[in-house]
Amino acid sequence: MNILNINKFHYMRGGCETVYFETAKILESHGHKSIFFSMQHPENLSCKTKDYFMPYVDLNTSSNGVINQLKSTGRILYSLKAKKLLSKLLNEYPVDIAHLHNIHHQISPSILHILKKRKIPVVMTLHDYKMVCASYLMMANGKNCEVCSGGNYLAVIKNKCVKGSLAKSCLAALEMYVHHRFFDIYDNVDAFISPSFFLKKKLAGMGFRKKIIHLPNFIDIKKFGKVKDGENGRENSLVYFGRLAPEKGLYTLIKATKLLNTNRKVEVKIIGDGPIKGDLEEKAKSDGSNNIQFPGYIKGEALYKEIKKCLAVVLPSEWYENNPMSVLEAFALGVPVIGAKIGGIPELVKEGITGLTFESGNAHELAEKIRYVLDNPGKVAEMRENARVFVEQNLNAEKYYQGLINIYQSAIGKY
Structure with a gap:
């Protein structure tokens, strides 16, 4: 099959992009052909269809002038440019199915009308809560929020959910009404893929009535090699790796570190970059x-080396995590995870088996779990082995491929 892969970023930016690229890779390894549509960016990986990509825009900075602001607004709501460029790409590269990932804002769902017009089946992997929440995270004022349930998008404006900005929140609310009420544009997607049971259940509970199929993310275990005896847990360290953002619970991790009260020295490494890095450093100081x-920010083998050395990876999230790739990567390296009991994390981190869990936002309980890891090396060794076996048996590339092909064939069968 020729498969059109669509995501707004074509470089390694986060878990979504990992799934985007790894999915294309596993399909290619089984003889399928991958075609990409994305946005131009200086860090993009090499791609033969790059000339058809959307022009680069940075929506995190203020545009210069009213005209540019209006163009950005139009692009978010309904992009004629995206439709035109995708049409040109499809004229040159016919496809059998389209697999969408994160398309909001920089590309926009306007492309669904082109795919529908050409009778191209569409599946879409859900990486967050954008289908029911204008700000992706289902958080307001630092707390989990579900007030948009049933399409009550005006609450976005009232709470200034998008970066505390009234203007951005108004635009986000308008975007939701245009896409879900006026166009019902996501009705053009034949099947949605949810990597976690939690996300699937939450979207349904919030009023999203489209077809959702559960298919967890996967890890290519061959990339990580075998875990050698004595290689892991060689130092008393804990690692967090990922984006440094408020919803990640890193202030709770800092507080828990202060509460440890243990004679054993433990190093906590907060690896990554993001908007609150400076504030976190000041707080720790x-x-x-x-x-x-x-x-x-560390990546690749340098990052894996730090993870292998630690006793456990900590994921103290305070938002509804989906199916975090950081957990899968830790498990593939034979490292257990201390994870918050929120979102899809407990579907992966099984208490006392592949790691430990604690109440999200509870620094005292997190400190207790860290002390347990420090005081029970035998149990930690057991969890290391279980974590690796868990991804090998349940979240391997071949199992994912078979599930994905079944979804593709079902979608194609409609046409």
């Missing part, structure tokens, strides 16, 4: 937490 390190 003011708390006198000299055992917290901020190495910055």
